[in-house]
Amino acid sequence: MNRLHPLSAAAYALQYGFLWLSVASILTLLLGGIFDAIESAWVSLAAPVGLVAGAAYGIAYYYRFEYGITPDTFDVASGVLARRSREIPYERIQNVDVRQGVFQRLLGLAVVSIETAGGGSTEAALNFVSESEATRLQHQIRTRTAEVKDRRRGRGRPDASAADERSPATDEASSDAETERTSAATDPDEPAPDDDGPTAEPDSTDGTTTSDSDPVSDGRDRVAGPDSRGPRREQLFALEARELLLYSFTSFRPAAAAALLGLFFFATDLAIDLLVSAARPFGGPANLGEGSPTSYGILTVVSVVNGVVTAYVLSVVYTFAAYYDFRLGRAGGDFVYERGLLQRYSGSIPVEKVQSVTVTANPLQRLIGYAGLWVETAGYGPESDSGGSQSAVPLADQGRVHRFTETLTGVESPRFRSPPTTALRRYLARYAIVAALVVAAAFAVAQFTPLERWYLAAVVFVAVPPAAYLKYVNLGYYVGEGHLVVRRGFWKRKTTVIPYYRIQTVSTRRTVFQRRLGLASLVVDTASSRSFFWTSPTIYDVDLKDARDVHGTGRKRLQTALRERARADDSGLTIDFT
Amino acid sequence: MESLHPRVRLLWIAQEALAAIALGVGLAAVDRWLVDVPTVALGVVVALGFVLGVAYAVRRYGVWRFEIESDALYLERGVVTFVETAVPFVRVQHVDTQFGPVERVFGLSSVVVYTAGSRNADVRIPGLTPERAERIQDTLRQLATESDATDAV
């Protein structure tokens, strides 16, 4: 079993030291308030004790955290008082992510996270390992997974000759695995950096894990260093400077607005001073206490403009930093990506774990003819910060994105069908109700404030027809040979390509209103890990008959695809169902 | 298509009655500490809630159907939003049967089917006799294991 990088001992000691310090202090104060026997003054004693105990715990945690690569599984054993040992079969691994913050990059460290579809959080988080170890792990896991798959395929067909595997019928994926194996087998000839190289780490010298009974894999385990990523890493996409800038300027992150609000509450006085002084040249009040209604109005308008502009700038800067130098490639059976200016991310997604791909574009991006592409797996838990999907192409020319989607999934160009016009009527009614609510709210406000002329709010009704129309025209679906394509949304139009093979459940939903109009919505669920805000792909408001048809087609084609896949697996072929 | 056990109506009515009582207690608390609520209004609200609950429970029972088809578990349910769901057996991750205290009183049991999906990730069939629940669990487990050997995710 391997240990983490020695520096993580220091990191854990600091982390737990301060955690226990605060816990000990708060607990002493709290209990001192409740029970007379405990003096609050003991804090001065409890705090250093907590710090020392926490630091000791942190160091012990480092010594008790072990991970290793075995022929079948990736193992992690952790915990000082409470122990956990976990075995993750290679074929269950969904994503392997490597994250490097600014300081970690300076120190040559990285955080490796391994995700499977089970469990809510990251299944194995290695804080920290050295950069070369991270690369080695990514590479090892990839090789091992291919190996296990090969072994399984070989065992599944005892009758088939080994020559079959190398027959011309062998497709890209298995030949990749083949070359991966041969290239890996030659690797031990190269000087293994952790044996004598200057980049030697104490954690990998004793390590190299695995069964000693398996000399081949043992030898391969020693291979580390940047070159072990494999020579055949094929580049699929790189974000050009122009595209990066366009992406930064045309996308808006709600998180930026949230961050700004957080900042405002954190430093309210300073923020208000700044806002008042910013509004002064435009006729705002000299200070907050004294001003006329007009100057307050000006202050409000200027502050809102300020807020929007600042949030936008934050969003642009964040996007720029996060997607700087984005690259997507393919290595063996995995997609690999890298991105980030200050904090560096890199990850790998097994091609056959991809659940669905989604093309997104907001109105601005559609105007200039650009779109982005997102890949989804089932790996991330609901609490993960990545929101469950990884960008394959942040932003590129629409045509290019569509071509890319087609090669990635094998989907034909979709010819979208629209919902019936009764759906349009439904949206008109829905938005009319929203508008009526707005007017009612204005009326209520007028009752309690000096504002009059509440009926001016009725102007929102003008927006109802265009809003309903825009919602309607952006809806569409296509029932393809191997895939279902669903398009929806105006502000962020999402076109999701779902292979029938990935369908988890299909549901036809009809609300009371839909039943009156003879409409239905079809929810096609895949094993995604999307957050609460990104709902599962839904075909909204189609005729009940069509919905039932698609429902049946989806189910039927899932079974057909499964049979094909099983057959292909039997004959040694693999088919990319993504 | 199979319907649920008729006794499930009683179970749901009992649940609705509990909800109505909780509402009554909430209103009584408002009456006591915030604003005066006339006792008549309180009674009317509770009674109305109860009647609506009963109607809802009866309708819900009338709508609920399920069937074990050749390739999938198929369910129909919902009073306000009517939902038809198909859960292919290949996608079943694991199956629970469970009964809570109220269900135990009525001698009923539920089957819960877990899939890896993000929405409808757990599908529940309530109102089954314990034997029926057991049988469904066995069937589903067998079908889930047989239908495919490659992993479902």
Added chain:
Amino acid sequence: MEALHPRIRLFWIAKGAIGAIALGVVLAAVDQWVTDVPTAAIAAVVLLGLGLGIAYAVQLYRVWQYEVQSDALYLERGVLTFVETSVPFVRVQHVDTQFGPIERALGLSSVVVYTAGSRNADVRIPGLTPDRARDLQDTLRKLAVESEADDGV
């Protein structure tokens, strides 16, 4: 069907006792800052909590059973809500063995099985001897890896 190790009752009782003590501390805090609570009442509540905890632990132990079947892991448990779970081996994503400080003191260990369906509600078998836990983890891991290999449809 296998039962858990009898010592698991001590673990559950210990957990109940910790809960009861925490309740006592909260009541003491209420006594100190909000309203007067007679010390006898606090003691009574803590003792009652402890008693209930013991009864719960004993009953839970009686109910808890599990079995490694030919194609699935099968569990039965629950005092208030009785749950029977079957997890087909094909669906197992990964397997943990874990033990906390109390379990370690009692020489016990748990096996936790994750499937893609159990986002947060994982399938846990508590109260195993460390050897048995290790054994079970090995079996489950092997079955999970193997079951993909025999490509039966």
